Amino acid sequence: MTRLEADFPLMVSAAVQSAGRGREDREWISSPDLGIYATFGFHLPDKRHLSLLSITSGIAAIDMLHSWTGKVFALKWPNDILAEGKKIAGILCETIIHGDKIICLVGIGINVNHDALDFPALLRDRAGSLKLLTGADWPVAGGRERLAASMTYWLKKLMQDRGSSIVRRARQLSRSFLGKTISFHHQGQVVRGIFSGIAADGGLRLDVPGAGEKIFYSGELA
Numbered sequence: 300m301t302r303l304e305a306d307f308p309l310m311v312s313a314a315v316q317s318a319g320r321g322r323e324d325r326e327w328i329s330s331p332d333l334g335i336y337a338t339f340g341f342h343l344p345d346k347r348h349l350s351l352l353s354i355t356s357g358i359a360a361i362d363m364l365h366s367w368t369g370k371v372f373a374l375k376w377p378n379d380i381l382a383e384g385k386k387i388a389g390i391l392c393e394t395i396i397h398g399d400k401i402i403c404l405v406g407i408g409i410n411v412n413h414d415a416l417d418f419p420a421l422l423r424d425r426a427g428s429l430k431l432l433t434g435a436d437w438p439v440a441g442g443r444e445r446l447a448a449s450m451t452y453w454l455k456k457l458m459q460d461r462g463s464s465i466v467r468r469a470r471q472l473s474r475s476f477l478g479k480t481i482s483f484h485h486q487g488q489v490v491r492g493i494f495s496g497i498a499a500d501g502g503l504r505l506d507v508p509g510a511g512e513k514i515f516y517s518g519e520l521a
Contacts, residue, residue: 308339308340308341308342308454309339309340309341310337310338310339310340310443310447310450311337311338311340312335312336312337312338312443313336313337332412332439333410333411333412333413333417333428333439334408334409334410334411334412334413334428334439335407335408335409335411335439335442335443335446336406336407336408337406337407337443337446337447338404338405338406338407339356339403339404339405339406339407339447339450340402340403340404341403341454342400342401342402342403343394343401343403343457343458344401344458345401345460346401347460348401348457348458348460348462349394349401350500350501350502350516351457351462351465351466351500351501352392352394352403352405352457353377353378353390353392353501354374354376354377354378354465354466354469354497354501355453355454355456355457355465356378356390356392356405356407356450356453357374357377357378357379357380357390357469357472358374358453358465358468358469358472359446359449359450359452359453359454360380360388360390360407360409360446360449360450361373361374361380361472362449362453363442363445363446363448363449364380364382364387364388364409364429366445366449367437367442367445368429368432368433368437370382370432370433372387372472373472373473373475373476374469374472374473375473375476375520376469376473376476376494376497376503376519376520377501377503377519378390378391378392379519379520380409381427382427382432383427383432385425385426385427385431385432386410386425386426386427387409387410387427387428387429387432388407388408388409388410389407389408390405390406390407390408391405391406392404392405392406393405393406405450407446407450409429409442409446410426410427410428410429411428411429411430411437411439411442412428412429412430412436412437412439413426413428413430413431414428414430414431415431453465462499462500462501463499465501466497466498466499466500466501469497469501470496470497473494473496473497476494476520477494477495477496478493478494478495479493479494480492480493480494481493481494481505481520482520483503483505483515483518483519483520484518484519484520485515485517485518486517486518490505490507490513490515490518491507491508492505492506492507492508492513493505493506494506494520495512498514501516502514502515502516503515503516503518
């Protein structure tokens with residue numbers, strides 16, 4: 300860890316992963332040379348930023364994808380990226396508190412040139428790629444450079460404590476879920492309610508029948 304800290308901030312990318320994983324230790328399919336598989340390492344100056352880290356990373360990936368392809372993407376709280384209802388990218392954020400330092404590792408996986416048969420049969424109705432979305436191949440190396448630039452831009456916003464602009468952008472990117480009844484997995488339980496938006500500190504606002512509005516900071520939408 301000492302050597303990594305000396306080199307922070309950094310980005311590590313791979314052409315293929317043998318043990319790629321997503322949230323809840325789910326396998327992330329990392330087909331050779333078909334996707335962007337990158338991990339960013341950096342410090343955060345303040346613990347207040349942690350609740351916004353996932354949505355900041357999601358915004359960075361979406362803005363990069365939109366500027367690259369011209370297509371519309373949605374943020375599925377806290378950090379899945381969808382296009383035409385299919386998952387194009389996923390993000391995994393991990394933090395380590397080391398003394399007075401907050402060490403962050405953000406892994407981003409983007410399906411770029413995958414065909415339908417590159418996904419397991421059970422995932423083909425839910426997984427998408429830029430190639431399936433646009434009908435064209437995309438240069439993976441160029442995409443990594445674009446992603447690094449977008450992450451740098453949005454992380455600077457986060458570290459400058461401009462949380463309001465981040466939340467405003469996240470609300471725009473997740474508005475397709477507003478008013479919809481969703482299932483939410485939280486601490487081993489499934490909570491059903493109406494998605495009412497993203498709170499000022501990045502939490503999920505869910506209107507739960509019989510319990511009113513609740514704000515969650517961990518878990519995922521079904």
